[in-house]
Amino acid sequence: MSAAAGLQTATVKHPDVMAPVIALVDELRELVRSGGRNDLDARLGMVRARLSDPRVRIVVVGEPQAGMSTLVNSMVGSPVSATDGSPSVPVIVEYGPAPKATLVKSAPGSRVERVPVDPLNPLQALTTLGVLRAEFAEPSRLLADGLVVMDAPGAAAHEAAAWSMIAAADVVLYAADSAAELTEAQLDYLRRVERVCPSVICALTKIDRNPHWSLTQRRNRALLDGAGLNFAVAPVSALLHREATERGDQQRDAESGVPQLIDHLREYVVAQADSVAVGAAVRDIALVTDQLTVTLRAESDTLRDPRRRAEITQRLAAARTTADQLRQRTATWQVTLVDGSSELSADIDHDLRHRLRSLVREAEAEITRTDPARKWADFASELDARICEAVEENFVMAHYRAVELTEQVASKFPPDNRTPPLPELRLTNPSEVLEPVQPLEPLDSAKAGVGQQLLTALRGSYGGILMVGLATSLLGMSLVNWYSAGAGVLLGVNALWDDRKNRKQRRQAEAKVAVARLADDVIFQVGKESRNRLRSLQRVLRDHYTEIAAEVGRTADEALRAAEETGLRYGDHRELRITEIDAGLRTVAGLRARAERLSY
Numbered sequence: 001m002s003a004a005a006g007l008q009t010a011t012v013k014h015p016d017v018m019a020p021v022i023a024l025v026d027e028l029r030e031l032v033r034s035g036g037r038n039d040l041d042a043r044l045g046m047v048r049a050r051l052s053d054p055r056v057r058i059v060v061v062g063e064p065q066a067g068m069s070t071l072v073n074s075m076v077g078s079p080v081s082a083t084d085g086s087p088s089v090p091v092i093v094e095y096g097p098a099p100k101a102t103l104v105k106s107a108p109g110s111r112v113e114r115v116p117v118d119p120l121n122p123l124q125a126l127t128t129l130g131v132l133r134a135e136f137a138e139p140s141r142l143l144a145d146g147l148v149v150m151d152a153p154g155a156a157a158h159e160a161a162a163w164s165m166i167a168a169a170d171v172v173l174y175a176a177d178s179a180a181e182l183t184e185a186q187l188d189y190l191r192r193v194e195r196v197c198p199s200v201i202c203a204l205t206k207i208d209r210n211p212h213w214s215l216t217q218r219r220n221r222a223l224l225d226g227a228g229l230n231f232a233v234a235p236v237s238a239l240l241h242r243e244a245t246e247r248g249d250q251q252r253d254a255e256s257g258v259p260q261l262i263d264h265l266r267e268y269v270v271a272q273a274d275s276v277a278v279g280a281a282v283r284d285i286a287l288v289t290d291q292l293t294v295t296l297r298a299e300s301d302t303l304r305d306p307r308r309r310a311e312i313t314q315r316l317a318a319a320r321t322t323a324d325q326l327r328q329r330t331a332t333w334q335v336t337l338v339d340g341s342s343e344l345s346a347d348i349d350h351d352l353r354h355r356l357r358s359l360v361r362e363a364e365a366e367i368t369r370t371d372p373a374r375k376w377a378d379f380a381s382e383l384d385a386r387i388c389e390a391v392e393e394n395f396v397m398a399h400y401r402a403v404e405l406t407e408q409v410a411s412k413f414p415p416d417n418r419t420p421p422l423p424e425l426r427l428t429n430p431s432e433v434l435e436p437v438q439p440l441e442p443l444d445s446a447k448a449g450v451g452q453q454l455l456t457a458l459r460g461s462y463g464g465i466l467m468v469g470l471a472t473s474l475l476g477m478s479l480v481n482w483y484s485a486g487a488g489v490l491l492g493v494n495a496l497w498d499d500r501k502n503r504k505q506r507r508q509a510e511a512k513v514a515v516a517r518l519a520d521d522v523i524f525q526v527g528k529e530s531r532n533r534l535r536s537l538q539r540v541l542r543d544h545y546t547e548i549a550a551e552v553g554r555t556a557d558e559a560l561r562a563a564e565e566t567g568l569r570y571g572d573h574r575e576l577r578i579t580e581i582d583a584g585l586r587t588v589a590g591l592r593a594r595a596e597r598l599s600y
Helices: 015-034 038-052 068-076 122-127 156-167 184-196 213-226 238-247 250-256 258-270 273-304 306-328 330-369 376-410 450-473 482-570 574-598
Strands: 056-062 091-095 100-107 111-117 131-138 147-151 171-177 200-205 232-235
Touching: 015 038, 015 273, 015 574, 038 273, 056 068, 056 156, 056 258, 056 273, 068 091, 068 147, 068 171, 068 200, 068 238, 068 258, 147 258, 156 184, 171 184, 184 200, 184 213, 200 213, 200 258, 213 232, 232 258, 238 250, 238 258, 250 258, 258 273, 273 574, 330 376, 330 482, 376 482
Parallel strands: 056 147, 056 171, 091 131, 171 200, 200 232
Antiparallel strands: 091 147, 100 111, 100 131
């Protein structure tokens, strides 16, 4: 049994502190339900669940391949999250006196079933279909302190599940690779996270692989400050922490940064769990009361002034007309997206082939001018560098063309709709894409040795000696004489020269073939990566603008329906409804004031 096995889970949120806030949330939920605001009721339900849980829920999120699953395993001290390319599902890890693993799977009839699996090898079971999430219990000291660690998968298929986990979290731990600074898309994602869960910590991962991680940390700090995000930035190396733990090397473990991150969680999250939970709940209550106030005041204004009611109804009718026009334009933006994506893919492929064709022509011209066998290794290194540069420039071109395509599609919509964060098309390290490409082939027709050159010279000189010797023998001279020997030397030198020339031409031909094969391999590999990224871009744009079109239509229709129902329902009883609304506004204001007094 481990040292933590005898521990009990700590209660870090005190029920006496949470009870007044929970009561306040329940009162507010009754108001939003009576107002028909199911969306606000769902949000308050999340708030109540967060307050009712005596533990602190920490959700780990991040970009794919940023090392968040490895960080989760390092924090809880057990391989609970897949890091080897296995299927990724949401993972929840809480304290337990002994290791335990359970898979929550979908069952027929919209039911779910819980299937216990081997806690020593739980990741094998993830290959089965229908797994919704994996739940673990581990005798970890960190978990015994009152933390529940949740790993949100980075795959797009689980985006809804990830946001649900963020909404239910007390703290969000965002994993960012230390190899590069935060992008604008990541900053936008963090802004969205901050609106749902204000307590966020940025973990700068893989510092053992990036010696210049401190520069990235300072740059990320500046970017976060510029974006108005006051988040802590913690450099960590989960791999270094695991190795140091196995060896018992405390100094090495301190260099990993994981112990400092855990101490930060204990001091600023667990120790201040009450104030953090109450503060987050008060912010949610303030947001809900503001939205509810706006709704009630709009209805009150409509009922108090019939002319204003007519104006609002007319404006909402115009909004529905705009929504109808937007739906009619759906086919237009979809055609623009499909045609633009096809043209973009064709142009990027043509640009890549053009760049590599130019490189091949330049390489062939250089091969023709010199003997490639002399500096073939240097030639190969230089060609690889030029190919990397060409591939990087091709992806940069793809990025800017993708931005142009996004603007073309966005022009089909009203100007107040935001453009989506685009997936990164530029390459930070082209060698990763080119890694499967085989290196430039060696030349088989190397230079001839001394023995081969001697044999070539002898074969050439033999004919000269024989011809001239036979001719001079008619004059009574011997077969081998000064004249025949001189002719043999001249013909031998000529044969040696011709052999060297032929060998050089064969080497040049082989070198050109090797360069052409390398270019074909590069086009094959890079073209596949480029097509994958462009398809990802097309899916992002398609999903984003489809959602905008549907959302605008639903909003306009729902608002118009509510206004029409208000007129029909309260046409003869407006004064009574106005009195009810005024009382509701006073109640909402009172709840808001009580919530602000609870914050500390």
